Amino acid sequence: MKKLILFDIDGTLIDTFGAGLSAIKLATEEVFEQPSPDFDIAGNTHSSLVTQVFQHFGVAQDAEATEAFYSVYLQKLDQNMSAVDYKGAVLEGVVDLLEMLRYREDIELSLLTGNLARGAELKLQKHGLLQYFSFGAFGDDHYDRNSLGPIALKRAELATGFPFKPKNTLIIGDTKRDVLCARALGCKILAVGSGMSTTKELESYGADMVLSGLSDTLHAYKYITGESIDACGTHVTPTEDL
């Protein structure tokens, strides 16, 4: 059975050290010429954050104004991540895990993120991860993260021709909203403590599996594939459905 793995980006694959949040605040200040409000960014879609900004300033939000805001945000994001003192990085274990999974015929790698599609592309490109992903569901597909699961499944089917169902889908993410999104779709979630929540919090939200991060690569690989490998990369318990 082919499996669809839906990766969150921030706190799961990469840490931008606040470059994303800073870009939203800088865009807010430039577009509205006033100090930015604070945001509850963890796991929220960027389209809902932008709507919060418009509401905060009591400004009507039409498609044109939204697009104008997005383009200032994307420009600020690019500038932040291109700065000489940018500290962002791919999280430990991520490249190893993606390399272990990318050529498996029973695994399809994809994205489920609150980032705008162009923001996700920028972040992944900047960190050398774009090569692993060609489709996904994004924060500008819907303002409610819980509605992104069915979109992700549809995109995966369009891209691969395989009709993925929630039972052969796994979300990997770092916040309560990733857990709730998996519950809304009816799929399992591997939650990682490398982002905005502690492993204890993620357990209390009811995640199916909690790891400190994808730095625990062998356990992540085992949970995703159902196979064990030892530290030398040798398979030790191949499953019967391979």
Ligand SMILES: [Mg+2]
């Ligand atoms: Mg995240």
